[in-house]
Amino acid sequence: MLTGRKAFTGKSQASLIGAIMNAEPAAPSTLFPMRPKALDHVVQTCLAKDPDERWSTAGDVGRELSWIRESHEERASVEVTSPRRSRERILWAGALLVVGLTAGLALFKASSPQLPEPVTRLVIDLPPEHRLVDSFHPIAFAPDGASLVYAATAAGAADSQLFLHRLDRFEAEAIPDTVGARDPFFSPDGQWVGFLAGSAL
Template sequence: MALTAGTKLGPYEILGPLGAGGMGEVYRARDTRLDRTIAIKILPEHLASDPGRRARFEREARTVSGLSHPNICALFDIGDQDGIYYVVLEYLGGETLADRLAKGPLPVSEVLKVGADIASALESAHRYGVVHRDLKPANVMLTKTGTKLLDFGLAKPSPVLASAAADDTQTLAKSLTEERAIVGTFQYMAPEQLEGKETDVRTDIFALGVLLYEMSTGRRAFDGASRASVIAAIMSSEPAPIGTLQPLSPPALDRLVQNCLAKDPDRRWQTAHDVRLQLEWIRDAGSQAGVPRVKGQRWITRERIAWASALFLLLAVATTFVRYVQPSSPPQRKIMFTVEPPPGYKPIPDGITALSPDG
């Protein structure tokens, strides 16, 4: 049953609905003690009667309460009243990544920033021993202060990193997943997740790659006319390279995403930490990593003009240097000599005197 405005849950007053997901309804509410706006997530009544669903809901609360990170939605409180189970969460203004993607692909700079934020949040969760398992655009909120990762309702302790987790949490996780049920949103699931195999942090790496692809191109990495065709694409097909859909996208980002989407978990990036470092490197390296400048074509034209002008000036200087520095050919020598006339020679008036070839 939906809650109406004015309903009280302990010290929290419902103001209105925000949305609903597979694991609960979300309301905007007011904390009457601290006079601040918060979000309350409630497990629907028909699910609250299911011990398994209720246990998973409570597990999300315990999971999120142990995660403290600027890119993860904070959890403030948990409670139940008259059979209503709820958690009190940080209220976030803004829009979901799903809403943003409905308007088209994101600019490269925004893809790199949002991607690095998500990777940072996953890095923190994985370090704590938690695998999200349901990473999708609807679970990413874009706010004025940055990106926030939401909804750890399907999260579970990582089999590799969960040594620090409490024994009861491990037992609960096992009881909820021992039948290897497929949980998550299948368009963003890794192959091993679709097959019901054991999942680990690399499962989230695959989903992050799908998000990066969709943010870059505005299209899903794996799509089809039916659920079966989408699953088949995830299991056996490769998405078109980002560069073929967005020519200005940096090649380094395309390679990073391809690595995230490897079918074999051993061939993917092994940690969210590595993915974050790669995204930050592409962002900071700029054109050196293949990121086009905002006015790249204009910059190239100016560069060509500058180089042509410099070459012309160099040729002019070289020509002038050759003309004034190279020595000119020496002047021709004048040969002067005296010829004595033969004895008895008398010049003829107005005549022309000439020498015979033999002298």
């Protein structure tokens, strides 16, 4: 039943009896390599020539077969779970590699020297009728660098005034309500212009 073949063969009754008495049957594992080798021991014990070497009862054979089945199932479960564990290890290794590369890239960017902002040079021609106020800071640049404010006295005017010059335009425009202003400055967000007028801010 294990191999699908007869344990002993003979061309006649006499040769068959001779094979049973003298020949050893082929081990199941030699015919079917996938069979557990422990079954070879069970078959050899059942077919032993000496009656004292055989199993005493069918219960003994059953217990031996149960033990073989359990040990074979345990081995099979280890073989089945082994690839899963190796797959998990590969996934963990991949995840650690990604984390390591990300951290390395972040450290590389943090340690690489930052290029300085390019220096912008420009020449602004004030209108001929404007004369810069003689003060500590007559000019202020906006935080975004797109415009500037200067304090100047226009021709014929008694007091100074602030003028806004956007760098994308040719002409400056007077800022209303800034008569007598000097030392202009921008708010940090660039939305407002402050100045000194007399002793007031």
